[in-house]
Amino acid sequence: MTTTDILEETYVALSANKARSILTMLGIIIGIASVIAMISIGQGAQQSISANIASIGSNLVMIMPGAARSFGGPSAGRGSAQTLTVEDGEAIQNGVANIAAIAFDVSARAQATAKGTNTNTSIIGTTPSYTTVRNVEIDDGSFFADAQVQSAAKVAVVGPTVQTDLFGDGGTALGQTIRIKGIEFKIIGVTKTKGGSGFSNTDDTIYIPYTSAQRYLTGNKYLTEIDISGIDSNSSSLVQSDVTDLLLTRHHISDPASADFNLLNQADIVATASSVTNTFTILLSSVAAISLVVGGIGIMNMMLTTVTERTREIGLRKAIGAKAHDINMQFLAEAVALTFIGGLIGVAIGWLIAFGVTYFGILQTKVSLSSILLAFGVSAGIGIIFGYYPARRAAKMNPIEALRFE
Amino acid sequence: MIEIKNITKTYSTGPVPFQALKGVSFKVDDGEFVAIMGPSGSGKSTLMHIIGALDTPTTGKYILDGKDVSTQSDDELADVRKDKIGFVFQAFNLLPRTTVLRNTMLPLMYKGIAKENREPLARKALLSAGLGEDRWQNKSNELSGGQIQRVAIARALVNNPALILADEPTGNLDTKTGEIVLATFQRLNKDEGRTIILITHEHEVAEYAERIIFIRDGLIVSDSKNHKRRIANHHDDN
Secondary structure, eight states: OOHHHHHHHHHHHHHHTHHHHHHHHHHHHHHHHHHHHHHHHHHHHHHHHHHHHHHTOSSEEEEEESSOOOTTSOOSOTTSSOOEEHHHHHHHHHHOSSEEEEEEEEEEEEEEEOSSOEEEEEEEEEOTTHHHHTTOOEEEEOOOOHHHHHTTOOEEEEOHHHHHHHHOTTOOOTTOEEEETTEEEEEEEEEOOOOSOSSSOTTSEEEEEHHHIIIIIIOSSEESEEEEEESSTTHHHHHHHHHHHHHHHHTTOOOGGGOSEEEEEHHHHHHHHHHHHHHHHHHHHHHHHHHHHHHHHHHHHHHHHHHHHTHHHHHHHHHTTOOHHHHHHHHHHHHHHHHHHHHHHHHHHHHHHHHHHHHTTSOOOOOOHHHHHHHHHHHHHHHHHHHHHHHHHHHTOOHHHHHHOO | OEEEEEEEEEEOSSSSOEEEEEEEEEEEOTTOEEEEEOOTTSSHHHHHHHHTTSSOOSEEEEEETTEEOTTOOHHHHHHHHHHHEEEEOTTOOOOTTOBHHHHHHHHHHHHTOOHHHHHHHHHHHHHHTTOOGGGTTSBGGGSOHHHHHHHHHHHHHTTOOSEEEEESTTTTSOHHHHHHHHHHHHHHHHHSOOOEEEEESOHHHHTTSSEEEEEETTEEEEEEEOTTOOOOOSOTTO
């Protein structure tokens, strides 16, 4: 019995009962399609989150005041602790290697008003290097310069959302004046839109020199955040440990566990977010995998019915010289053909679902080759696992009893 | 040549072991047409299974074509059936919804005959069995009982077996059609020299053979030449 013979027998057998074959395949089709769709949506979500995190800066290390806590844990509110000073920042700038840029931030929420309009927005007092550290690009005008930071100038750079909120659709903020806490600031620049997803909406932000923020908004000399951009992707962990050592020394703290500041490394955020989306993908795929198992049981059920129905045929085949192995192969091939074809259709439908999700702009999905190969492997495997028992039952039949079967 | 030497068969599946054959011996020469006859429960089916290499005897020897097949494994028995024996069953056992040609070629698949050589062999066998070419593309469920049994005979012939074993081949056919089938067997025996063993419980059917072995309660009661042999009318061409 050659492979061609087995394929031909399989084709004849499956097409003899088309409706049943298709219904049986449906279980596998749904299972594989959902696995493919779930994996691709999961990977798409992961990429989208990674891209969001990447957009907040490059090789970023953020230093915040307050007791150390793990990322994602509860926070008493950033900026509530007053432990980071400009001197700390300068010491870091001068004493830590591998720093490409450093920005001192004083952030606050405040009401900003223009002529007859107002918006409650995030005010970030910072230095010009913020544009480098946090990937902020200027659309119109310019960011403030170091001289304006030194002189605590009343200048502001606004995000596009703020521009729309205060000056209406199509309004121009550049050159206008806004009031923040009653102090007039002149708008000298508007940032490019960056998209509002992720941790904060950078489009709904007003940037002013940090010195101005300290003087007019917070009224103290503390910083709420220091942002450092490492020179390359490997440097951020070096920077993180150097900064920790430096600040511990400066703050006279011997036990790192009781540090009065905490550091957030962009790489850590990426890793955490990836692990979250990974867990999510695994969860969704497991649910899909359950439907695959159910589909497999459907295959087994149909194969057992088929074997019983075709008992006399099996008896005849044995009588004319078919060996147990031949019968085994024939029925196993039927089960594998069902799951394989089901897998093929399932991959196509799963791909279509992923394509639809991308097409309708819900999420940028990606069907990876590995998930397709996995789906094929799994579907063929299910055929073998769930086809094994029925095929063995057929192969072990006694030809005399099989021929007599009514 | 077939040699059955003091064969017994005991079934021990039930609560009490049952001896279906209690020591049966006979020889069938090449080219013979033998009927094995007996009422139901006589052990003739058990004997047929052993001759057909579907089963092995409990004791005794069965030599087919010079080869002892009484102690072989299942796979070896499958090889014996494939190479030496052509079966014709009472229930025909054709594959449903499958063409005549495909049904006839089925044993060749297990024999490992190359695909392109199968059809010529099947054509030859169908012609030998007396089924006209106009039926060959028909599905098995589109044929009459007599035609179906000829396809079954062709399927039995296609491997060119040493022995054709027919188990109640006319049991599901009316008298006239049955006679046509028996005429086919007689012609195959006379013209092609085929060795045929016919298992039946009907006297009239057994009388088409040239030798009748009568079996009862697991023992041979008589084994003699059939002096009143019936010759089927030669209307076996359709």
